[in-house]
Amino acid sequence: MRFTISIVIVLFVFSACHRENGDKKVKEKLELTRDSSIGVDVKNSKVVYRVPTPIEFFMFYRGASGEFNPEILLSPSTASNYLTTKNKAVAFGMYASNLAYSAVFGQNQQTISYFEASKVLAEDLGFTEGYGDELMQRFKSNLDNVDSLYHLSADSYWKVFNFLEDQDKTKLLSYITAAGWVESLYLAFNAREVNTKSDLMSCLADQQYVIENLDAYLQEMHKNEIDRDDVFLMVRKLNEYYAELYNNPENVIMTRVQFDSIKSLVNRSRESLVKR
Secondary structure, three states, X not given: OOOXXXXXOOOOOHHHHOOOOOOOOOOOOOEEEOOOOOEEEOOOOEEEEOOOOHHHHHHHHHXXXXXXXXXXXXXXXXXXXXXXXXXXXXXXXXXXXXXXXXXXXXXXXHHHHHHHHHHHHHHHHOOOOOOOHHHHHHHHHOOOOHHHHHHHHHHHHHHHHHHHHHOOOHXXXXXXXXXXXXXXXXXXXXXXXXXOOOHHHHHHHOHHHHHHHHHHHHHHHOOXXXXXXXXXXXXXXXXXXXXXXXXXXXXXXXXXXXHHHHHHHHHHHHHHHOOO
């Protein structure tokens, strides 16, 4: 099954964590398509990407010397604190991010705990695709195999995306995507100290392309609500902060002041999403 959103956009293009020379000022508009491969449709002048999942972000994050910090995880025991449909979708996105973070760093018990919390929320939201008992057993059987956890997590996340698209539940999809991205940033910004000239700094700075296109997507899909929905406004504010990076000289990825400013906003944004 193919997953396509009508607006040309990049969501979670975390492979951009390694910048190419000379492309820092380039703002690409790409079509978001679920496909078995990555390629270019020359006839329609579209670059086609498979949508990366949170677990793929953390694979890149780990490759950029990112670290696992259990002290900053969102507690899976608070799943019952999210009462409205919107809050459950937000929580699902955040737990999916924590699940990915734990799986990539081989944290077996946390991986299972987040899968269980996500499973409860998925059932409350009316979908079990990707979070059924069979997949739970497969998770438990592959706890020592990071590659298997990678594929299981990606597949389960994709099944949710496909189901929500098929049911035309774009708002739930938007909440899950936005909250998952904010949570992933929160974990990446806070897990360890970041040197301004490190690969990890480059990976975090490259999220400017993601947030720019995520904001454009939300504006296109939710035109009548974009100015009054707190989650959508959160994404817009983060986009404004990240846009400052375009004013930097070519040899400056992100200044310490910009890093601290974006980190502070990410932390405040994440805090507003959490129900303790």
